[in-house]
Amino acid sequence: MAWQAALQEPYRDRRHAGAELARRLSHLKSDGVVVLALPRGGVPVGFEVARALDAPLDVFVVRKLGLPGHPEFAMGAIASGGVGVLNDEVVRLYRIPPEVVDTIAREEQTELERREQAYRGGRPPLDVSCRTVVLVDDGLATGSTMKAAVQAVRALGPARIIVAVPVGSPDTCREFAGIADEIVCTRAPEYFSAVGQWYDDFRQTTDEEVRELLRAASGSRPASRGEAVS
Numbered sequence: 745m746a747w748q749a750a751l752q753e754p755y756r757d758r759r760h761a762g763a764e765l766a767r768r769l770s771h772l773k774s775d776g777v778v779v780l781a782l783p784r785g786g787v788p789v790g791f792e793v794a795r796a797l798d799a800p801l802d803v804f805v806v807r808k809l810g811l812p813g814h815p816e817f818a819m820g821a822i823a824s825g826g827v828g829v830l831n832d833e834v835v836r837l838y839r840i841p842p843e844v845v846d847t848i849a850r851e852e853q854t855e856l857e858r859r860e861q862a863y864r865g866g867r868p869p870l871d872v873s874c875r876t877v878v879l880v881d882d883g884l885a886t887g888s889t890m891k892a893a894v895q896a897v898r899a900l901g902p903a904r905i906i907v908a909v910p911v912g913s914p915d916t917c918r919e920f921a922g923i924a925d926e927i928v929c930t931r932a933p934e935y936f937s938a939v940g941q942w943y944d945d946f947r948q949t950t951d952e953e954v955r956e957l958l959r960a961a962s963g964s965r966p967a968s969r970g971e972a973v974s
Contacts, residue, residue: 752931757945758785758882761910762792765930769878769908773797777876778902780804782893783859784949786881789910791957793880801961802870803863803954804879804897806889807852812844818888819845822852824860824869827896831888862951863958877902883939884912884929887919894923911942 755761777799781790787803794801809820811834819840820830828849835845879893890907897905907924911931920927931942940946 752933754942754944755910757943758788758949759792761882761930761943762789762880763796765789765880765908765910765928766793766796768928768930769793769797769906772799772876772878772906775876777878778802778870778872779878779880780870780872780893780897782806782879782881782889783863783954784951785883787954787957788949789882790878790880791961793878793908794961797878799878800870801958803860803958804869804893805856805859805863806893806896807856808889809845809848809852811838812840812848818886820849821889821892822849822856823892823896824856825896825899827892827899829888829892829895831886859951863954865955872897873901874903876904876906878906878908879924880908882910883942884909884916884920885936885939887913887916890920891923894920911939912936 777797779790779794779797779799779801781787781801781803783803783805790801804824806821806823808818809822811817811819818831819834820828822828830845877897879890879897881890884890894905894907904925906926906928907920908928912929913936914932914934917927917929917932
């Protein structure tokens with residue numbers, strides 16, 4: 745488990761965060777690594793990691809199950825492969841009926857399938873069997889989305905799963921020490937409140953930016969530092 749608790753300035757943007765994260769992962773460069781980024785925000789971060797490690801990049805689609813009336817607050821998540829993770833404590837605390845959970849899950853499953861098609865355009869996902877998988881996002885708050893991703897990737901038979909993020913809640917980072925084979929969190933500030941507070945530019949990443957970065961990573965064309973930043 746590796747993270748750094750220090751008072752630091754926010755990252756300029758996700759590409760800057762990815763470059764810093766990549767330096768913490770440099771020991772993996774000759775390790776047959778596959779980088780899977782959680783869209784949308786994790787893709788600019790993952791692009792820099794994959795480029796530094798000379799590793800292939802793909803998306804791994806995970807959808808948050810938002811609390812009714814507060815969609816940014818996760819009560820769970822679903823991921824590619826039909827895997828779902830539910831925060832039972834949150835569901836009980838807010839008394840969310842099972843039928844409401846099911847309705848939200850169905851809606852998010854539709855969006856998950858749309859995004860997989862939009863990002864890959866029919867291209868099959870990368871084979872991760874017996875390989876080291878680095879799962880990347882732009883940060884960890886509750887961790888529900890990343891938990892779903894780890895569980896789903898485990899079913900694909902990788903050799904190891906490394907969760908790597910530029911910033912995260914200290915408690916969540918500690919929790920992932922028992923979920924992934926390794927957790928690399930570049931910054932785990934004591935007074936963490938939200939991922940976005942650690943970025944000067946935290947604009948929403950678009951579908952087109954995700955596609956551009958995936959094309960660039962596959963060698964279709966280069967992506968300059970000025971492209972698809974957020």
